[in-house]
Every structure is written in structure tokens, then in C-alpha cells.
Amino acid sequence: MNENHKPQYGFTTTILHGDRQKPIEHGSLHKPIHTSVAFGYKDARELAAVFQGRQPGYRYGRQGNPTVSALEDKITKMENGYGTICFSTGMAAIGAVAQALLREGDHVVSSAFLFGNTNSLWQTVGAQGVTVSMVDATEVANVEAALTPATRLVFVETIANPRTQIADLARIGTLCRERGILFIVDNTMTSPYLFQPRAVGAGLVVNALTKSIAGHGIALGGSLTDTGVYDWTRYPHIAENYRKFPPVQWGMAQIRAKALRDFGGTLGPEAAHHIAVGAETMALRLERECSNALSLAEMLDADERVAAVHYPGLKSHPQHALAGELFRAYGSLLSFELKDGIDCFDFLNRLRLAIPASNLGDTRTLVIPVAHTIFYEMGPERRASMGIAESLIRVSVGIEDNADLLEDFRQALAG
Numbered sequence: 001m002n003e004n005h006k007p008q009y010g011f012t013t014t015i016l017h018g019d020r021q022k023p024i025e026h027g028s029l030h031k032p033i034h035t036s037v038a039f040g041y042k043d044a045r046e047l048a049a050v051f052q053g054r055q056p057g058y059r060y061g062r063q064g065n066p067t068v069s070a071l072e073d074k075i076t077k078m079e080n081g082y083g084t085i086c087f088s089t090g091m092a093a094i095g096a097v098a099q100a101l102l103r104e105g106d107h108v109v110s111s112a113f114l115f116g117n118t119n120s121l122w123q124t125v126g127a128q129g130v131t132v133s134m135v136d137a138t139e140v141a142n143v144e145a146a147l148t149p150a151t152r153l154v155f156v157e158t159i160a161n162p163r164t165q166i167a168d169l170a171r172i173g174t175l176c177r178e179r180g181i182l183f184i185v186d187n188t189m190t191s192p193y194l195f196q197p198r199a200v201g202a203g204l205v206v207n208a209l210t211k212s213i214a215g216h217g218i219a220l221g222g223s224l225t226d227t228g229v230y231d232w233t234r235y236p237h238i239a240e241n242y243r244k245f246p247p248v249q250w251g252m253a254q255i256r257a258k259a260l261r262d263f264g265g266t267l268g269p270e271a272a273h274h275i276a277v278g279a280e281t282m283a284l285r286l287e288r289e290c291s292n293a294l295s296l297a298e299m300l301d302a303d304e305r306v307a308a309v310h311y312p313g314l315k316s317h318p319q320h321a322l323a324g325e326l327f328r329a330y331g332s333l334l335s336f337e338l339k340d341g342i343d344c345f346d347f348l349n350r351l352r353l354a355i356p357a358s359n360l361g362d363t364r365t366l367v368i369p370v371a372h373t374i375f376y377e378m379g380p381e382r383r384a385s386m387g388i389a390e391s392l393i394r395v396s397v398g399i400e401d402n403a404d405l406l407e408d409f410r411q412a413l414a415g
């Protein structure tokens, strides 16, 4: 846990050298992979003190592990937050919000422009007695109009996956602060390198570590970071047990117990290690991916066979100016629609480098026909309400050499 001061070093230096701020076993440059599930103490009273929260330490691997803690500290620094809890996947992190913080009768306001699985999660939660209002969060007025006395939290993504709508982040943050409502931002599409949601008043930040933070597509993981800005004394469901800590710790204490301990979506130490290694090159990868994405978006936009391109870096994007104000770059994800008469499957099959696959933030460029795969289950009506055309192709732009990448799309369009 850090003290929310300005970091001493830049983003990448902090990731590379952060672990060594605490001693590492044998002078190891990487935090070792600790596979032990249990942690022994010479004095049995110490074990009791750890269980009672009077002394820091590990008890059982489901609730914490030294390799995972080192990654949690790294993410806390990336987000300039107060503390972080890691989970087995990004969805486990978002699910933890529902498990730890929501009860029957509660109300949630969520952006309607969402990652498909998060959309599905809100339906699941909706069937368990929580009401979820899905609104167009590019306008704060829509969020405000949906608030009720039972609203516990507002949930948005930074750049929505896959149509790239950008939530009215700063104004929603101000609204939530005024009303004492918890503001949760899924930062996966921007990553803490491009944007820190703490800057717009987010209380909790979600990161799917699987994506840009790891970057290599060899490990799943997710995290929730408490930025330290939310006043937990305004949250009605914090159990008595966690209220004995200082209020800034209430959220993390309840989430670690109620979600991680009770539901067990724990990140394994091997995955934590892979993610930590990947994170070292995040800034370098994102610089390359974002510049590749911008040039690919511009090329597609100028092509007469393309009906529409959705990328915040294009001047035609409705939130282009907002993205420029808030984010360090415009992101590595774009989506586009082919003109009628061009079969999207034929087009995808002509690509030689870009791979039809469902992941984001990978070093390789990945493409997917959205309506036929990740957004298939929700059906045409809901897709239309999210602005998702049946021919929409999502591109997660990788770090390939720019000329090779552009040529691949050019030849696939020509064919």
C-alpha cells in the first residue's frame, strides 16, 4: 500500500525496480514464484495475530501469496492507488464487486457500451435481485437521470470494447463524489499507462491483467485497485468486522474477505509471475500498438471499401477531443465495418498476419467478427442498441512492423 504521493520514478522504471524496494530472497531480480499454499509460524500466537489482522502475514494461499502480493504492489503503483487485490481473471475481479458489495434491492448504473461478458454478468446479477440500469454513459445526464436512492455504484469502461465509445469520465466522477456513490472504472482498454482513473474520481479501478498489462497472451488475471479517493463511510454494506480498520481500508478488507476468501477466484503464483514479467514492457508495447492502430485506422478510413471506422484517434470519432484530453494515446483497439457485398469472413481469411482470435492487448494483431462470436449470444436487438453492426470487425493492434501490418490489411481489402 502506498501513500498516494507522486511516484519517485517514471512509469517503466517503477515497474522494473519496484519489487526491489522490499528485499527479495537471495537478491533475485524477479520476485520468485512461491507455490506454497500454507505459511508456518514458529510462535503459534503469531499465526493467531495474522488471522486477527493484528500483524501482516500470509495465512492460506486463497487469500494471498508473496508472488501475487508483489504484483498487487506493482499495479497499485501503476494506478497511483491505495491498494490492489488480484483475481484469477478480469471477470473474477468484476464479479468480486457484485459478491462483496451488492445485495438484493441494490441498484447499479452501468454504461450500456460494455465488454460482452460484463453485460452478461449484469444480467446474472439482475436475476439475483439487483437492478441494473444500462445507460449511454457518454453523457453524464443519462447517468444522473438513472440514479435512485438505492444506487450503490456506477460502472463504466474508459474506451468501450468494441465500439470505442468513451464515457463522460470526469463529469460522472464529479456526480458520484457529490452523491457519495462508488464510481468504478474498467481501465482495461486504456491500461494504467494511458490513463489513471483516479484522476477522474474513480474509487475502484478494474484491470483485466490478461490484456495490455501482461501483453503476451499466456496468462489470465484481473485486479481491483482502490484509489483511496472514495469515502467508504458512505457505503452502507460494510460489515462490522471491517469497520474496525481505518475507513480507507474498508473496501479492500471486505472485498478480500467476501469475494476472495468466500468465492476463491484467486490468482495463481505462476500466472502472477508471467503477468509481472509482461508488465515490464507495457509502455514500450503500447507506444508501438497505439501508433500502429492510428495509422491502420487512417488507412481503413480512407478506403472506399470500408463503411465506417471506430477509433478515438480519428477526428471523426465523437469523443476524439475528450480522448485527447484524458488519455496519453488513443489505444490499441479499433473496429470497422465493411461495405455491403464484402463478406467479412472472406476478408478475415485473406489476412496473412492478423489472426482471427478472441483476445486484446496481445503483441500479435488479432481480429474478430464481433456479431458472430463474442456478441453472438446477446442477439441482434441488443447488438443494435450497442451500435454493433453485423459486419463489425474488431482489431486488437499488435507490435508488428508498421509497413507489414498496413500491407496485410491492404492486400486483404484488395482481394
Ligand SMILES: *Cc1c(COP(=O)(O)O)cnc(C)c1O
Pocket: 089, 090, 091, 092, 115, 118, 157, 161, 186, 188, 189, 208, 209, 210, 211, 220, 221, 222, 360
Ligand atoms: C477482457 C476484458 C475483461 C475480462 O477479462 P478476462 O481476464 O478475460 O476475464 C473485462 N473488461 C474488459 C474491458 C475486457 O476487455
